[in-house]
Amino acid sequence: MILAFAAVAPLLLERIYDEELDRIERVEIAYKQTSDLAKQGAAAQNEVLTSARALVQTLVSAQSTFNPSADDCDKFLAKTAASTPWIKTLSVANLQGKIVCSSFPGTIGLDISQRPHFIQALETGGFVVSDYFIGIRLKLPTITVALVQSGPDDRPASVVTALLDLSWFDKVATTFVPPTGFMLMIDGKGTVLAQYPNGEDWVGREVASHPLVQAMLARPKGFIIGPGIDNVRRIFSFVQLPGTSTRIAVGLDEKEVLARASRAMWKAVAEAAAVAALVLLGIWFGGERLLVRPIRALVNTASRIGSGADKTHAADRPWAAEFVPLAVALDDMAGKLSEREQELRDSNAQLRELAQTDSLTGLANRRSFNERLMAEWEIAVRLRQPIAVLMIDVDFFKKFNDHYGHIQGDACLRKVSNVLMEGTRIRVEAPALAPKMDLPPSFQRVTGRVRRVDFAARFGGEEFAVLLQGADLEAALLVGERLRQSIEDLLMAHAGAPWGFVSISIGAASVLPSEQGNAERLIESADANLYKAKRQGRNRVTGSAPVPLSQVS
Ligand code: GH3
Ligand code: MG
Ligand code: MG
Numbered sequence: 001m002i003l004a005f006a007a008v009a010p011l012l013l014e015r016i017y018d019e020e021l022d023r024i025e026r027v028e029i030a031y032k033q034t035s036d037l038a039k040q041g042a043a044a045q046n047e048v049l050t051s052a053r054a055l056v057q058t059l060v061s062a063q064s065t066f067n068p069s070a071d072d073c074d075k076f077l078a079k080t081a082a083s084t085p086w087i088k089t090l091s092v093a094n095l096q097g098k099i100v101c102s103s104f105p106g107t108i109g110l111d112i113s114q115r116p117h118f119i120q121a122l123e124t125g126g127f128v129v130s131d132y133f134i135g136i137r138l139k140l141p142t143i144t145v146a147l148v149q150s151g152p153d154d155r156p157a158s159v160v161t162a163l164l165d166l167s168w169f170d171k172v173a174t175t176f177v178p179p180t181g182f183m184l185m186i187d188g189k190g191t192v193l194a195q196y197p198n199g200e201d202w203v204g205r206e207v208a209s210h211p212l213v214q215a216m217l218a219r220p221k222g223f224i225i226g227p228g229i230d231n232v233r234r235i236f237s238f239v240q241l242p243g244t245s246t247r248i249a250v251g252l253d254e255k256e257v258l259a260r261a262s263r264a265m266w267k268a269v270a271e272a273a274a275v276a277a278l279v280l281l282g283i284w285f286g287g288e289r290l291l292v293r294p295i296r297a298l299v300n301t302a303s304r305i306g307s308g309a310d311k312t313h314a315a316d317r318p319w320a321a322e323f324v325p326l327a328v329a330l331d332d333m334a335g336k337l338s339e340r341e342q343e344l345r346d347s348n349a350q351l352r353e354l355a356q357t358d359s360l361t362g363l364a365n366r367r368s369f370n371e372r373l374m375a376e377w378e379i380a381v382r383l384r385q386p387i388a389v390l391m392i393d394v395d396f397f398k399k400f401n402d403h404y405g406h407i408q409g410d411a412c413l414r415k416v417s418n419v420l421m422e423g424t425r426i427r428v429e430a431p432a433l434a435p436k437m438d439l440p441p442s443f444q445r446v447t448g449r450v451r452r453v454d455f456a457a458r459f460g461g462e463e464f465a466v467l468l469q470g471a472d473l474e475a476a477l478l479v480g481e482r483l484r485q486s487i488e489d490l491l492m493a494h495a496g497a498p499w500g501f502v503s504i505s506i507g508a509a510s511v512l513p514s515e516q517g518n519a520e521r522l523i524e525s526a527d528a529n530l531y532k533a534k535r536q537g538r539n540r541v542t543g544s545a546p547v548p549l550s551q552v553s
Contacts, residue, residue, distance in 0.1 A: 015268035034237035188245030310338030361417035369457035388476035388510035399496025424454035508543035
């Protein structure tokens with residue numbers, strides 16, 4: 001977003017600056033236009049006054065044709081006034097200020113001796129212009145000009161006055177001021193003399209407190225932007241009409257003047273916003289495609305590695321150059337991790353085996369025998385079949401060691417182990433196979449059931465244990481006897497034994513396990529039978545019928 005803004009800001013600022021210049025220019029043009037119009041008004045009134053002056057001068061100098069006391073004076077003035085549209089009344093007053101002759105008969109006899117223009121005319125002896133005022137008779141803004149007429153003796157004899165109206169104002173306004181424009185004329189006291197448009201609503205009203213009027217009265221000419229007396233905001237120019245305290249103001253609708261400028265300004269802002277949006281979109285699109293997507297894909301690859309994928313193909317994808325090393329590194333990591341994992345698995349397996357195996361004989365150790373016994377016990381409970389244990393002890397082994405040494409003792413133990421391993425490595429996967437095997441009849445019966453693997457372990461020292469799943473006592477005694485015979489068949493010399501060869505004694509015990517039963521009792525029972533075998537003379541198998549385990553001990 002900052003990038004988008006940075007891309008657009010100079011553009012926008014330049015446009016705003018241009019538009020501001022344009023606005024200023026427009027206001028200046030409006031000022032010039034309004035000031036021209038105001039000046040035009042002033043010029044129009046000046047023209048009227050100049051013409052009035054010329055006319056009055058002509059009248060006063062035409063003594064021969066224009067004698068105020070003559071009968072046709074009224075007629076002459078009426079004719080002259082009728083030919084000039086902006087002259088309302090032409091009158092002649094005597095030195096006492098009484099009107100003696102007039103184009104409008106109604107004013108004859110009127111006393112104007114106190115009127116400022118009459119007094120001023122007599123005082124100066126020159127051409128005098130009054131301020132505009134709202135005429136008593138016509139209720140229209142009027143202005144009076146006056147000039148002293150000299151008699152044949154060159155002394156002031158009478159005063160000629162002309163009452164002029166503001167017809168020029170409407171002419172200028174309607175001709176030059178646009179329909180939404182505004183033209184106002186006020187006198188020095190802030191009374192509306194004329195206004196365009198809707199003049200009739202305003203003429204005669206006192207608006208001196210209005211800010212515009214206050215500004216107009218404060219200076220002879222100037223500019224102002226603000227609400228007009230009709231409360232529409234305008235750009236105004238005003239001038240004082242020469243020779244009077246009257247001011248004329250021309251205003252143009254501010255909104256209209258600035259309409260184009262503000263339209264252009266909004267256009268500029270909209271353009272900038274569009275460019276900003278495009279840049280933003282571009283950045284987003286580019287960012288999404290070039291950064292976010294690849295990162296997401298790499299994150300996926302990483303989490304695949306985390307969840308154990310041994311091979312990832314991140315590097316095969318078409319990456320942007322910056323991501324290639326990372327993808328390659330991830331693939332590499334996946335490969336290495338899986339190698340390590342394999343190594344770990346292997347060494348774990350080795351450790352497990354080591355932990356379960358007796359190093360001297362290669363048979364399972366006592367701990368794994370106990371674990372196996374627990375597991376087989378559960379199975380036997382479920383299958384409702386007996387389970388048997390053979391406890392085996394080498395006879396007179398201390399003597400063997402004493403006679404042949406420990407190394408030979410170890411070798412003997414390994415040989416015994418081999419026999420146990422060979423003798424118990426019968427695995428019957430399916431009962432149907434059992435009859436084909438060369439086994440004693442009762443063993444076949446045992447294997448005919450669901451018998452798993454017989455499990456031989458070195459229990460400690462020269463003692464071994466064999467677990468027989470599914471074997472009742474009869475079967476256990478049979479297996480025991482077979483093992484005993486196999487050792488005897490080895491005919492390993494044993495000088496310490498009465499019969500001269502190595503032999504083993506076996507205690508067998510079998511039980512139908514129950515959930516409440518205890519596997520340890522089975523071992524104890526087999527152990528007790530082993531001692532019985534020892535006591536009875538060794539090199540024999542002894543077992544007890546399956547008795548309730550509680551009575552075994
Ligand atoms: P019995 O007929 O009553 O079993 O007599 P025994 O001599 O076999 O009985 P005892 O338990 O007194 O002796 C066991 C001997 O086994 C003692 C020990 O030296 C020997 N032995 C135990 N473990 C090992 C072993 O790992 N290697 C060797 N070589 N001898 C062992
Ligand atoms: Mg022993
Ligand atoms: Mg022994």
